[in-house]
Amino acid sequence: MAAPDGFVTDNFKTTNSTDGHQVPVRVYRPAGLDKEAPALIFIHGGGFVMGDVSSRDPICLGLAHHRQCAVISAYYRLAPKHPFAAGFEDCYTALEWLAKEPVEAGFCPDVPPPSVAGGFRVFRHCNGLDGQLLCVLGGRQPAQ
Numbered sequence: 001m002a003a004p005d006g007f008v009t010d011n012f013k014t015t016n017s018t019d020g021h022q023v024p025v026r027v028y029r030p031a032g033l034d035k036e037a038p039a040l041i042f043i044h045g046g047g048f049v050m051g052d053v054s055s056r057d058p059i060c061l062g063l064a065h066h067r068q069c070a071v072i073s074a075y076y077r078l079a080p081k082h083p084f085a086a087g088f089e090d091c092y093t094a095l096e097w098l099a100k101e102p103v104e105a106g107f108c109p110d111v112p113p114p115s116v117a118g119g120f121r122v123f124r125h126c127n128g129l130d131g132q133l134l135c136v137l138g139g140r141q142p143a144q
Contacts, residue, residue, distance in 0.1 A: 006031050006065075007061060009026060010026070011026050012104065013025070014096075016089055016093040019086075021077070023074055023094060025072060026072070027072050027105055028057075028061055029070040030068060033069075037068060038067075039071070039105070040063060040067065040072070042059070042072065042073045043091050046078070048078060048084060048087035049079050050078060053075050074090050074093070074094035076090035
């Protein structure tokens with residue numbers, strides 16, 4: 001995807017630790033975004049059976065713009081071709097990649113990576129995002 005003016009998009013591949021599958025990951029960020037800004041994992045809807053990253057580009061770009069954060073979205077495998085939990089594992093792989101490889105993802109390594117216990121929160125936002133799953137990873141929040 002060609003990024004619209006004012007945005008940067010990058011595509012990476014990370015490896016699923018469960019079965020070695022290469023998981024493509026797309027990172028969206030406003031141009032000039034501080035490397036200490038928070039990141040958000042966006043998992044597109046479709047029940048692990050349909051949908052893809054590209055179909056949700058406008059949502060991810062909108063989130064990046066309005067929240068001034070980076071948005072990471074994984075091309076997870078879909079059922080029935082790939083039985084559950086392949087897609088779920090791919091999404092978790094994207095989360096692990098961001099926590100372990102912040103420099104590759106474009107973030108400052110001095111910001112501590114999130115801990116599974118308390119460094120991020122997962123929530124389902126059904127109003128306006130069609131039930132997509134979001135995971136917000138802590139970064140340094142801008143001063144109020």
